[in-house]
Amino acid sequence: MIMSSFDYLKPSSLEEASKLLLENKNSRILAGGTDLLIRMRGGEVKPEKVIDIKNIAGLHEITWEDGRLVLGAAVTWTRIKEDAKIAEHFPALTQASAEFGCYDVRNRATIGGNIANAAPGSECGSPLLIYNADVIVYGPSGERSIPIDQVWLAPGRTNLAEGEFITKVSIPLYPASTKSAYRRISRVEGQDLATCAIAVMISNPEEIAAREVRIALSAVSKTPMRAAELESFLSGKAIDGETINFCKSWMHRNLYPRASSLRGTPEYKKIVLGNLLEDILREFGVLAGELI
Amino acid sequence: MKQAETGKKAWRNDAYSKVTGQAEYCDDLKVHGMAHAVPVYSSEVHAEIISIETEEARSFPGVLSVITAGDIPGEIRYGQIYKDYHMLADDRIRFNGDVIAIVVAQKREQAVAAAKLVRLNAKPLPPLLDPEEALKDGASLVHEDHIFEGKSCNITNHHKIRRGNVSAAFKECDFVIERKFNTQYIEHSYLEPESGLCIPRYDGVMEVMGSMQHPFSTRRFVAAILGAKLSDVEVRSVAVGGGFGGKDDTAALVCARAALAAKILNKPVKMTYDREWSFRESYKRHPYIIYYKMGIKNGKIHAAEVKIIADSGAYCSVTPWVTWRSTVQCCGPYEVEHVHCDTYGVYTNNVFTGAMRGFGSPQLNFAIEQLVDIAAEKLGISPVEFRKQNMLRQGSTTITGQVLDTHTVSLDQVFEETLKRMDYESKLAKCSRGRADENSDELYGTGLALSYRGMSLGAEGMDFNSAIINVQPDGSILLEAAIHENGQGAESAFILIAAGELGTSVDRIRYRQPSTSNIPDGGTTVASRGTIMGGGAVVTATRELKRKLAMALCCRLSCNPGDIRFFNDRIYGKTDDVFLTYEQAVHEMYLQQEIPYAFGVFKAPKVSWDEETGKGNAYFTWVYGCQAVELTVNRKTGKVKLLNMTAAHEVGRAINMPMILGQIYGGMAMGAGYGLMEEVKVKDGIIQNTNFNTYKIPRAADLPEMQAIVIENGDPLSPSGAKGIGEPANELMAPAIANAVYNATGIRYYSSPLKITVENENNNK
Numbered sequence A: 001m002i003m004s005s006f007d008y009l010k011p012s013s014l015e016e017a018s019k020l021l022l023e024n025k026n027s028r029i030l031a032g033g034t035d036l037l038i039r040m041r042g043g044e045v046k047p048e049k050v051i052d053i054k055n056i057a058g059l060h061e062i063t064w065e066d067g068r069l070v071l072g073a074a075v076t077w078t079r080i081k082e083d084a085k086i087a088e089h090f091p092a093l094t095q096a097s098a099e100f101g102c103y104d105v106r107n108r109a110t111i112g113g114n115i116a117n118a119a120p121g122s123e124c125g126s127p128l129l130i131y132n133a134d135v136i137v138y139g140p141s142g143e144r145s146i147p148i149d150q151v152w153l154a155p156g157r158t159n160l161a162e163g164e165f166i167t168k169v170s171i172p173l174y175p176a177s178t179k180s181a182y183r184r185i186s187r188v189e190g191q192d193l194a195t196c197a198i199a200v201m202i203s204n205p206e207e208i209a210a211r212e213v214r215i216a217l218s219a220v221s222k223t224p225m226r227a228a229e230l231e232s233f234l235s236g237k238a239i240d241g242e243t244i245n246f247c248k249s250w251m252h253r254n255l256y257p258r259a260s261s262l263r264g265t266p267e268y269k270k271i272v273l274g275n276l277l278e279d280i281l282r283e284f285g286v287l288a289g290e291l292i
Numbered sequence B: 001m002k003q004a005e006t007g008k009k010a011w012r013n014d015a016y017s018k019v020t021g022q023a024e025y026c027d028d029l030k031v032h033g034m035a036h037a038v039p040v041y042s043s044e045v046h047a048e049i050i051s052i053e054t055e056e057a058r059s060f061p062g063v064l065s066v067i068t069a070g071d072i073p074g075e076i077r078y079g080q081i082y083k084d085y086h087m088l089a090d091d092r093i094r095f096n097g098d099v100i101a102i103v104v105a106q107k108r109e110q111a112v113a114a115a116k117l118v119r120l121n122a123k124p125l126p127p128l129l130d131p132e133e134a135l136k137d138g139a140s141l142v143h144e145d146h147i148f149e150g151k152s153c154n155i156t157n158h159h160k161i162r163r164g165n166v167s168a169a170f171k172e173c174d175f176v177i178e179r180k181f182n183t184q185y186i187e188h189s190y191l192e193p194e195s196g197l198c199i200p201r202y203d204g205v206m207e208v209m210g211s212m213q214h215p216f217s218t219r220r221f222v223a224a225i226l227g228a229k230l231s232d233v234e235v236r237s238v239a240v241g242g243g244f245g246g247k248d249d250t251a252a253l254v255c256a257r258a259a260l261a262a263k264i265l266n267k268p269v270k271m272t273y274d275r276e277w278s279f280r281e282s283y284k285r286h287p288y289i290i291y292y293k294m295g296i297k298n299g300k301i302h303a304a305e306v307k308i309i310a311d312s313g314a315y316c317s318v319t320p321w322v323t324w325r326s327t328v329q330c331c332g333p334y335e336v337e338h339v340h341c342d343t344y345g346v347y348t349n350n351v352f353t354g355a356m357r358g359f360g361s362p363q364l365n366f367a368i369e370q371l372v373d374i375a376a377e378k379l380g381i382s383p384v385e386f387r388k389q390n391m392l393r394q395g396s397t398t399i400t401g402q403v404l405d406t407h408t409v410s411l412d413q414v415f416e417e418t419l420k421r422m423d424y425e426s427k428l429a430k431c432s433r434g435r436a437d438e439n440s441d442e443l444y445g446t447g448l449a450l451s452y453r454g455m456s457l458g459a460e461g462m463d464f465n466s467a468i469i470n471v472q473p474d475g476s477i478l479l480e481a482a483i484h485e486n487g488q489g490a491e492s493a494f495i496l497i498a499a500g501e502l503g504t505s506v507d508r509i510r511y512r513q514p515s516t517s518n519i520p521d522g523g524t525t526v527a528s529r530g531t532i533m534g535g536g537a538v539v540t541a542t543r544e545l546k547r548k549l550a551m552a553l554c555c556r557l558s559c560n561p562g563d564i565r566f567f568n569d570r571i572y573g574k575t576d577d578v579f580l581t582y583e584q585a586v587h588e589m590y591l592q593q594e595i596p597y598a599f600g601v602f603k604a605p606k607v608s609w610d611e612e613t614g615k616g617n618a619y620f621t622w623v624y625g626c627q628a629v630e631l632t633v634n635r636k637t638g639k640v641k642l643l644n645m646t647a648a649h650e651v652g653r654a655i656n657m658p659m660i661l662g663q664i665y666g667g668m669a670m671g672a673g674y675g676l677m678e679e680v681k682v683k684d685g686i687i688q689n690t691n692f693n694t695y696k697i698p699r700a701a702d703l704p705e706m707q708a709i710v711i712e713n714g715d716p717l718s719p720s721g722a723k724g725i726g727e728p729a730n731e732l733m734a735p736a737i738a739n740a741v742y743n744a745t746g747i748r749y750y751s752s753p754l755k756i757t758v759e760n761e762n763n764n765k
């Protein structure tokens, strides 16, 4: 039961939505509602106005323009999962969509809501980070673009200003030779949030010197994070057993997952992320020689 | 022995209404003028209550009443065995789920909002959370007035088995295995949380409807809180969304509190629980600490010394009964000559624990079936061989001295059938035992577990049941037994049994909606006793009806009463051309001023128990089961993938095959949850995961293909021939998984759920 009473508003333009947000300090955007309604039921948030953005034209679109994929904020995870072209160019995002929730939740939950919800283990986190996505927001001073690594501040907190909301996510396309993947661990198959997850992208996999490696980790920090130190360590370098072992020990030295998580101990997460990284690199075919 | 045909079609009297959503569960019911009650909890785990301030809540719009213990006209404390449960807390908070007040309002929203305004002034006391601490002399007392064996302590009960001489026997053993096991709290996870609707009726009766497994237990709680006579309370059944043993104490308490509010306000009151309240307050499966010492001599289990500590939490509920079964079955389905067992139930300030599907056996099986595998490995023989050397067979003597000769002991059958269906022994040879193939991170393992299980209550309690069969003037039949439909299909089983006895179609028989004012108390719907006890009563009642019909109709049918035959939906004389329809038969009886009505009782055959020595014929009959699993464990992530689960169970006679299969599949699934993922996490006495986003139960995607083998050996002591399947199906999968995980990884896990570690975990600091 949702205990607080609220007005339900359904604007049909960006301007109107932003105006409503600005005028009503205690208001919330509603997309799929799969986070919002749960928090309202739990009494954690009690908005006086709930502003449904699903009536705004354009927010449901998936477009390919100027070498970028642009996802409207209200695009659901089901649509991401079923889009063959996304799978071709951004396999990590497709793999994330396959792990996401379950059938019925995917039908409602949106990419915009997932970003705005700012969970440390959110499914969009690591994939959008490795692809250097931009989050397009609309607000009182019009449209602006925020690089994905600046969007999240803390669990549940984003960099959006008052009256701003997410309208799109824009992701640059990469050369066909680029490889990327996402792996997540959760306690059960049926439906669970990530215990931890990792996304890896590697450009120019064939030319060692020109290689760029990107690694992002979820559910080990306050926000999904890039592992910059590991990236520079791995980039432009032949990867072998020793390199992998360094990565594994890096995880041990540099990650501080929350000990109170119901989903996995810090020790477990650190080991598993190292193993998953190894797994992905092996699958990419960039591992030289056998492991010790 | 007969391996039953499992492809039969399902029949349920309630299928249509449940599939179409027409069935009304308690919270669906609405009555004119109905108010809503909600519980008020406190943040305390253990505290002395100084005062409860209700003024602010009372003045909240819509609030009709805020009720505390002082408003109870009857008994404040009640309970199934000890009257230790404060239906509303009066002197102390004993666990975090204690209810300090109930708020009643016109709307549920108002009651929920006002509940937050009730204030508790209390003096926090240090909580007692460790059952082993609670057992020690000088531990603080959870119930100051509780006395056990003459002294104030936290022990709720102590069961013993003293068989042979263990200390001498261990000296004779080739080797002795000593291990400690821990099992976890789990939640029943019934689909429908607790709900009760109480209506003060014009005739002075308090009418109660609710989600419960035992209307008569609810009636006792309601009568106690109201200070009313049992006949002044009528509990009527409505559709129930599952129980798994979990719809007794708490379900009854919810109804009792709603009745209290209804009585005080003199208006209908409904109280429906949120999932979070249900998780917080309702009883769980007991966590056990098990110290087990098993001695092996010449390939036989020669001696066992077992100490069991069961955390009863803040209240006793049925802990003495649950732990009694653990005691009786503490060596599993094996012959053991020397046994010394001490089982304690102990109060703590944790959430209370009570009945749950399995009732004390899942915990013990988790230990025993792993120990048996450990012993086999030490002996260097296969776990299959070792089990064959030790298992109970026809005429065997159990550890309580019961000779198994009144029914077919089918342990070897369930075992052999499982081995055959799984091709188990060749799979056992393929297990990874910690070494993966070069190209794979998946470690393969298979494991199994065996059990025997005493049917119904045994020497735990009074065990009898009744049924009423009542033929109407048009020949239609009303049937009722004192067993409750919790969603498992009890009513359908009884209709099938009656139709079988009478040779009628099932359409002729309608199950009468039960009420505690219709039929005598037949005991609770637990212990897998529904079909065996209720079905026994149905058989007795239908046979009595047939006797009456035969006496009255023999003249009309020109034969002796003994010649009358019941088949083809009619009543026949000596030849097939002489018959009466049921309508004609009733007419004939009415002419003779005879009523086609019968009452039947099935009394469980005699059982026995000696509390001091643990000797006795604990149960009048037993069932036998075997479950096996194949799985892989990923050595890089620790993730378990179940590949196949197979079960063989002996059920006596199968009444409704698809329902049996449903019980077996569901039981294996719940067992897999117990073994791998389910755990109510308690921190400082407070439950951390109170909904299914954080309390994980298996879903379809987590489960593999399942196969069920059903073996029929009609039981001579069961009038219908049937025994039971509900709990046997739920007590084996966790140890089977633990054995399979060992065979895959080479690592033993002594705690459930298994928290699989990955390579280097714990040594890579």
Ligand SMILES: Cc1cc2nc3c(=O)[nH]c(=O)nc-3n(C[C@H](O)[C@H](O)[C@H](O)COP(=O)(O)OP(=O)(O)OC[C@H]3O[C@@H](n4cnc5c(N)ncnc54)[C@H](O)[C@@H]3O)c2cc1C
Residues within 6 Å of the ligand: A028, A029, A030, A031, A032, A033, A034, A035, A036, A037, A038, A053, A073, A074, A099, A100, A101, A102, A105, A108, A109, A110, A111, A112, A113, A114, A115, A116, A117, A121, A122, A123, A124, A164, A165, A166, A167, A191, A192, A193, A194
């Ligand atoms: C059963 C279940 C399973 C789940 N499984 C997963 C999972 O596997 N992985 C995972 O990552 N998450 C999971 N979630 C969480 C949730 O579904 C996702 O975070 C989802 O993407 C949220 O999207 P939504 O459209 O439903 O957001 P909403 O609930 O509508 O909104 C979420 C928050 O974001 C705000 N918001 C929404 N849209 C915008 C916008 N365009 N601009 C600014 N603010 C906005 C809302 O005000 C609210 O605060 C699960 C949830 C449930 C209930």
